Amino acid sequence: MTSETMIEMSSVHKWFGELHVLNDINLKVVKGEKIVICGPSGSGKSTLIRCINRLEEHQRGEIVVEGTELTNDNRSVEKIRGEVGMVFQQFNLFPHLSILDNCSLAPIWVRKLPKVEAREKAMKYLKRVQIDDQAHKYPAQLSGGQQQRAAIARALCMEPRIMLFDEPTSALDPEMIKEVLDVMVGLAEGGMTMLVVTHEMGFAKEVADKIIFMDEGQIVESKNPTDFFSNPENERTKTFLSQIL
């Protein structure tokens, strides 16, 4: 594996009012690395990945994504958003557009691809997540699992170098979680650099190169899966694992 650095966060701090949601975050992600972030709710894990594509602004420290530092300069933000795909807990598909249009919109309007090409690309990725037969339906006509897979395809259509997943299966019925996780595993096997906030420990065990445990805005544990599960050092990690496993 090459060790090209994709994301580097150094001494990142963020506050929501008085609340210190990110407290001295240092994180380096290399190309192809899969990182699973877990922790109790309110620990700052979503905020952390949302800082990477500037859905949240960090107030101190430095975030460099593929050599571009995130600043208030809109161009740096736009450049990074073009390279980073994101999948949300609530899917956030565009309900007024068909699945196909959901997928081809950003390639057409951001990447400036010709319409035909963008649609071909959209179909390719919809096929990959196995909902190409639903391409002409609207989001509301799909099940939750299908919607989330469409959302993954939408992100992939931008051919991002990094994918962020913010609790992608938390809003799904149990029987639909697997179909979404399968897609994510496939993506991981394809060599995508991924940051995944999730409580699916089976998934973490299977694909993660590194599991990060967060609590109160800090990274308190950062290990490979084997060590993380068999040999956690921090008390809070132990409590968390005992509750969730």
Place this chain on the structure above:
Amino acid sequence: MSKNITPPVIEIGIIGWLRKNLFSTWYNTILTLIGLYFIYLIIPPLLSWIFFDATFSGTTRADCTSSGACWVFIKQNMKLIIYGLYPSDELWRVNIAYFLLTVSIVYLLVPNLKYKGVVGIFLLVIFPIICVFLFSGGLGLENVETRLWGGLFLTLVIAGVGIVLSLPIGIMLALGRRSKLPVVSLLSTIFIEVWRGVPLITVLFMASNMFPLFMPEGVNFDKLIRALIGVMFFSAAYLAEVVRGGLQAMPKGQYEASQAAGLTYWKMMALIILPQSLKVVIPAIIGSFIALFKDTTLVLIIGLFDFLGIIQFVGTNPDWLGFSHEGYVFAAAIFWVFCFGMSRYSQRLEKKLDTGN
């Protein structure tokens, strides 16, 4: 086992419907009977007045001999009512506009036709430009002063300009009010609140009487244009608040998904946020348009003779004194047709744009 069980007879058919909706309890029965009595009191005399006892043929008031309405009054003054004082030789110009307008609207209403987008753009952009030259002159056409414009023609000009221009302005104001830039937000808010805080009559008075005082001497702004600007901004301020309501109904996730996909602010608004939020507020937008359409009658107070104004005016003609009832009923009917049409169109649009969410 029975396969197809039909509902009990009492539930279906006319009798079932009557029982369920009109005679379900003793007090509903009484209300129904009272209602029927009022209908009996009002409808037959009204129908006789409008149709059965009415006069339809003739040319002068001497022909109005029947006990009902005398529609000869409307018929004889039709030219004034439709065109105002527009010169007779130039009426074809207005007729072309009426024709283009009707054809485009009918085209847009027929389902499943191609090139509706093109026709829509023609109607909203090119057609108004054509109208400017057609109506006021230029490009070889004789100049027709706006003080000669009147009747239904003037009403449609004011309402049309108001509708076509106030929506985009309203959208910009709504976006401005929600802007993160404090100056933009403040200016938009002040603009909206000032226009909303003033009655339209005041706006029109100001446009007609005050505005010229602030202009340097010799600069003369057409009265109609001043009224149009007043109506347009007035309506835009209301629409801005309607649109803002729609914007606030948008879930945060839609903004985040657009941003994460790399869309810039304007692309996000144009492609994702506005199409959805405008859809939510279609009924309120059309409501504003209907209000605007009816409010055009207020231009009478600054001396412009719109549809209603001209009907009032011809009613004061000594040859036709005493026929104002016919005039008002006719005006009400025409206004109703336009407003009801818009209302139905709004419902159709909602259904068409529904994607099940």
